Amino acid sequence: MWQNFPVNPYLPIPVRVEKVRFESEDRSLKTLWLSLLDEEVRKNFYFRPGQFIELSVPGKGESPFGIASSPREELIKITVNKTGTVTRAIHQLDQGDIVGVRGPFGNYYPIEDLLGANLFIISGGFAFTTLASFTEYVLQDWSDKVKDIDLVYGARTPGMLLYKDLLEEWKGNPRVKLHLTVDREYPGWTGLVGFVPDIVAKVDVDPLNTYCFICGPPIMIRLTIPRLIEKGISKDRIYTSLERRMKCGIGKCGRCNIGLKYVCRDGPIFKVSELEKLPAEY
Amino acid sequence: MLFLKLARKKLLEALKEFPEYSFYTPKKEGERVLLKETSPDGLPEDLRFERSTASAKELLFPQAETMFYFLRYKPSQKPVLDEGKRLILGLRPCDAHGIQALEANFLKVEPIDPYFKRRRENTLLVTVACLEFEDNCFCDSLGSGPDRLNGADAIIYDLNDAVGVLSNNEIISQRLKDYAFQIQEVRGEDEVEKGSLPQRTVEPLPILSPEEYLSLILEEKLWDKISSTCLGCASCTYLCPTCYCFDIQDINYGPAGKRIRTYDSCMFNLYTLEASGHNPRPTLKERWRQRFLHKFSYIPYLHGILGCTGCGRCIEVCPAGIDMREVIKDVAKFPR
Ligand SMILES: Cc1cc2nc3c(=O)[nH]c(=O)nc-3n(C[C@H](O)[C@H](O)[C@H](O)COP(=O)(O)OP(=O)(O)OC[C@H]3O[C@@H](n4cnc5c(N)ncnc54)[C@H](O)[C@@H]3O)c2cc1C
Ligand code: SF4
Numbered sequence: 001m002w003q004n005f006p007v008n009p010y011l012p013i014p015v016r017v018e019k020v021r022f023e024s025e026d027r028s029l030k031t032l033w034l035s036l037l038d039e040e041v042r043k044n045f046y047f048r049p050g051q052f053i054e055l056s057v058p059g060k061g062e063s064p065f066g067i068a069s070s071p072r073e074e075l076i077k078i079t080v081n082k083t084g085t086v087t088r089a090i091h092q093l094d095q096g097d098i099v100g101v102r103g104p105f106g107n108y109y110p111i112e113d114l115l116g117a118n119l120f121i122i123s124g125g126f127a128f129t130t131l132a133s134f135t136e137y138v139l140q141d142w143s144d145k146v147k148d149i150d151l152v153y154g155a156r157t158p159g160m161l162l163y164k165d166l167l168e169e170w171k172g173n174p175r176v177k178l179h180l181t182v183d184r185e186y187p188g189w190t191g192l193v194g195f196v197p198d199i200v201a202k203v204d205v206d207p208l209n210t211y212c213f214i215c216g217p218p219i220m221i222r223l224t225i226p227r228l229i230e231k232g233i234s235k236d237r238i239y240t241s242l243e244r245r246m247k248c249g250i251g252k253c254g255r256c257n258i259g260l261k262y263v264c265r266d267g268p269i270f271k272v273s274e275l276e277k278l279p280a281e282y
Numbered sequence: 283m284l285f286l287k288l289a290r291k292k293l294l295e296a297l298k299e300f301p302e303y304s305f306y307t308p309k310k311e312g313e314r315v316l317l318k319e320t321s322p323d324g325l326p327e328d329l330r331f332e333r334s335t336a337s338a339k340e341l342l343f344p345q346a347e348t349m350f351y352f353l354r355y356k357p358s359q360k361p362v363l364d365e366g367k368r369l370i371l372g373l374r375p376c377d378a379h380g381i382q383a384l385e386a387n388f389l390k391v392e393p394i395d396p397y398f399k400r401r402r403e404n405t406l407l408v409t410v411a412c413l414e415f416e417d418n419c420f421c422d423s424l425g426s427g428p429d430r431l432n433g434a435d436a437i438i439y440d441l442n443d444a445v446g447v448l449s450n451n452e453i454i455s456q457r458l459k460d461y462a463f464q465i466q467e468v469r470g471e472d473e474v475e476k477g478s479l480p481q482r483t484v485e486p487l488p489i490l491s492p493e494e495y496l497s498l499i500l501e502e503k504l505w506d507k508i509s510s511t512c513l514g515c516a517s518c519t520y521l522c523p524t525c526y527c528f529d530i531q532d533i534n535y536g537p538a539g540k541r542i543r544t545y546d547s548c549m550f551n552l553y554t555l556e557a558s559g560h561n562p563r564p565t566l567k568e569r570w571r572q573r574f575l576h577k578f579s580y581i582p583y584l585h586g587i588l589g590c591t592g593c594g595r596c597i598e599v600c601p602a603g604i605d606m607r608e609v610i611k612d613v614a615k616f617p618r
């Protein structure tokens with residue numbers, strides 16, 4: 001949290017890019033691993049899956065990115081979609097470059113509430129980042145405390161699926177039921193075919209003991225929620241991570257305000273029952 | 283809190299006790315009344331100033347400010363804080379209400395905004411109670427004026443042959459003490475002599491509770507109607523004393539540069555447009571709802587203070603002739 005910034009919550013702290021990798025076949029997604037330069041800061045840096053950082057490329061600007069690594073890992077991992085000024089500059093970064101980070105910001109997936117429950121994790125496209133962090137963390141630290149995990153994850157094509165190394169690992173894990181899907185038939189693809197909401201509709205879950213976590217494009221979120229409600233899952237147990245344009249990340253600049261909430265500070269993760277009270281501005 | 287009575291001349295004399303402060307007062311320049319640095323010698327004896335085109339916001343939270351520099355693409359770990367000491371004299375009680383709303387955002391909720399904090403600490407805000415209402419103001423309906431101290435450090439009342447100064451600020455009360463002929467310890471505006479105050483002849487506006495306003499959040503028809511003539515120019519939000527939304531941008535001079543923040547506005551389409559092309563507030567209907575409810579519901583709900591000061595600047599500036607007073611009435615009339 002901003003406790004990391006005793007002086008000024010707007011000042012980025014220096015990080016070094018330790019490793020980069022293209023994540024998707026079309027090179028629109030790039031993954032970066034970052035390490036905090038300052039020993040003291042590194043010792044105190046603590047985040048929970050679901051939180052995000054603001055990454056600065058001085059001279060280009062600053063943008064929010066969900067943390068994709070598990071808190072157990074040494075390096076902070078993010079995956080960046082190339083869309084504009086800042087993200088293009090991030091794509092040009094290479095090993096050894098120094099940039100700035102602020103954070104972690106926002107709330108996190110409510111891991112403590114999940115004792116003995118099934119998890120239904122649903123994601124589409126490159127928004128999979130924080131849910132990958134969450135899944136990995138649950139498997140590392142909480143696997144004896146939660147029941148089974150169903151994971152629906154979809155992308156346009158097989159080449160657009162993130163973190164194939166992790167997906168491969170989870171395939172071998174009896175605790176995880178992976179439902180990987182792509183939008184259309186694809187040569188060599190043996191997984192599911194179809195859009196995420198339709199796949200979700202077909203997954204069998206125990207409605208009374210399942211918590212759902214959705215992160216993806218707004219249209220996917222909007223179509224998925226009713227499918228879960230149809231299954232009899234309570235709106236209090238369906239969580240979704242909202243993406244809003246953000247600037248400050250600390251509830252000051254006003255940009256991410258919806259109703260009484262600031263997505264950067266009170267979110268980005270909200271229960272569907274909370275969202276219903278807000279105008280549909282997501 | 284102290285109430286000090288001073289002879290008019292004495293007050294002007296006492297201003298010499300603030301040598302480390304630069305003085306700012308409203309000054310007419312062409313069409314506009316700007317907040318300008320002035321010498322304490324040249325002040326009008328009656329202490330009457332025209333209402334400034336922009337509010338005190340621009341001195342505490344300027345339209346553009348540097349946050350820090352970077353050199354060779356490395357951000358300096360030293361923020362750029364404005365150390366100048368200012369005494370702003372002659373603003374109105376509603377402006378001081380605006381400052382209170384800014385304080386709620388920048389100072390009352392963690393983390394504290396260091397830029398605003400430093401400026402606020404270095405500023406003495408001295409308002410003058412209004413003797414008459416301007417055409418467009420409605421502070422009396424909102425409880426923010428025309429005689430309230432609000433977020434000011436002192437307010438001056440016109441007592442005909444003398445002036446009364448109500449202040450909760452140590453520096454001001456200490457330095458004025460020796461010039462006063464009467465000093466009284468008081469709890470607030472209601473215990474002091476205020477001279478003549480403007481009298482209202484029109485009905486007060488119907489102001490609902492934050493909860494009642496919030497209950498209208500999903501009423502698309504209402505927001506559609508209210509926004510129907512708006513052009514989305516955002517002039518209203520730039521001049522609004524409580525609008526604090528800002529953008530953060532980098533400016534480059536080769537490998538060096540600076541990060542700045544500038545006013546931004548919820549009335550702009552680009553404000554919420556996302557990378558995917560998705561815009562959660564696609565039309566002026568959603569933007570007007572945001573502007574109105576942020577002021578009349580969210581800020582009061584979260585901070586216990588109205589986000590509208592009743593200064594009337596948005597009414598004056600709007601090229602579409604939208605009148606906030608009419609909007610307030612329309613909203614109150616809408617069936618709940
Ligand atoms: C909490 C959160 C987590 C995010 N996590 C990730 C992530 O893990 N990976 C990832 O690739 N992206 C993520 N994003 C989106 C990412 O922040 C934006 O794509 C990025 O800020 C665009 O910056 P830019 O300078 O490249 O684009 P700009 O040049 O500023 O603009 C390009 C386009 O992006 C839009 N845009 C600008 N800022 C945002 C924003 N914050 N959100 C959405 N659209 C924006 C603009 O309206 C414009 O259409 C996240 C956003 C949020 C709010
Ligand atoms: S000044 Fe008037 S036209 Fe411009 S955004 Fe405000 S309400 Fe709309």
Ligand code: FES
Pocket residue numbers: 245246247248249250251252253254255256257262263264265
């Ligand atoms: S991003 Fe600035 S308030 Fe949320």
